[in-house]
């Protein structure tokens with residue numbers, strides 16, 4: 001699809017990366033349910049193992065179904081290459097792995113998915129890596145947090161929950177000035193609403209578990225490379241710029257140019273970390289992506305309707321959604337995510353923790369689950385579930401105060417969603 005006309009987003013979400021199966025003509029991308037691939041001969045096998053020829057060896061590294069998905073996501077994001085992996089959290093580790101080493105750190109936004117805060121504040125320390133969390137609206141604080149050991153800047157385009165939109169252009173400016181890659185988690189926005197690479201991001205990571213698959217069936221992740229970062233300029237990224245002992249001294253950046261990060265992700269990351277996406281999961285996600293724009297339009301339209309209604313409800317203290325004019329980040333929507341602020345938001349009840357518990361127990365159409373980005377509408381009271389191990393002060397800082405409920409608005413009829421919340425709020 002790289003030659004010929006430039007297609008629009010709706011065309012690319014159906015076609016990018018795919019072509020009729022060369023062996024059978026199958027129009028839909030087959031699920032290549034195979035572990036290994038037969039070599040033409042011993043020379044072919046040797047060339048593949050030396051990375052002198054691109055092809056399939058073993059499905060921990062590459063699989064044709066997964067490859068279609070990687071190319072589709074990379075195309076939709078405007079990147080040069082992509083790597084799929086087993087979950088969004090795997091994608092984050094895979095994105096950091098080539099950049100980091102013991103003693104190195106990342107500067108990360110305080111406004112992140114709860115699981116990412118845990119991964120960055122606790123688990124990565126076992127690799128000798130660390131994260132400094134900073135308010136990304138305070139550019140001086142972001143600059144001040146960067147030191148000689150910093151190897152990346154990390155944020156979410158639309159942060160989950162809290163209804164926050166990162167000023168990606170401003171943060172990319174800080175990252176550029178420091179000679180560091182900017183990694184943007186684009187899970188909540190999806191490339192339909194926001195394309196971080198157009199705002200200066202180096203790498204984009206996804207939990208494909210959410211909107212890209214879209215119906216709560218499989219977990220997966222992806223990393224997309226813009227192909228624009230010079231990994232050799234600073235001497236800070238030896239995994240990409242210097243000879244790789246596991247490939248007879250091959251230098252990824254010198255050899256693969258803008259595809260260095262993608263090739264390293266497959267040839268070293270997937271090979272040795274093994275966080276591989278399976279072809280069944282890739283199939284489900286490919287099915288989902290075909291309707292991404294249609295779903296995101298409805299998610300967003302419904303979210304605006306439900307959030308506007310909630311804002312006028314007497315039992316509601318506040319609604320936190322960048323799609324509403326009341327949001328302090330509303331003016332960033334037009335620039336960062338011009339097609340809307342997405343389907344996720346939180347709201348606070350005047351009556352506190354017990355009222356929230358009663359609400360989640362009283363809904364019928366909404367499902368009380370720890371997930372987001374499903375065609376179904378979902379609800380969760382973070383303080384009694386995902387954030388219950390945190391102190392109240394930590395809950396408040398995370399946008400998950402005891403009186404806050406998070407909604408992931410689905411693609412049902414907005415009137416039915418409002419009616420369900422109305423009857424549940426009446427019981428509170």
Ligand SMILES: *Cc1c(COP(=O)(O)O)cnc(C)c1O
Nearest residue numbers: 087088089113160187207209220
């Ligand atoms: C869910 C999520 C993740 C983690 O993805 P998994 O697929 O659950 O591992 C990371 N970032 C954001 C914004 C998410 O919503």
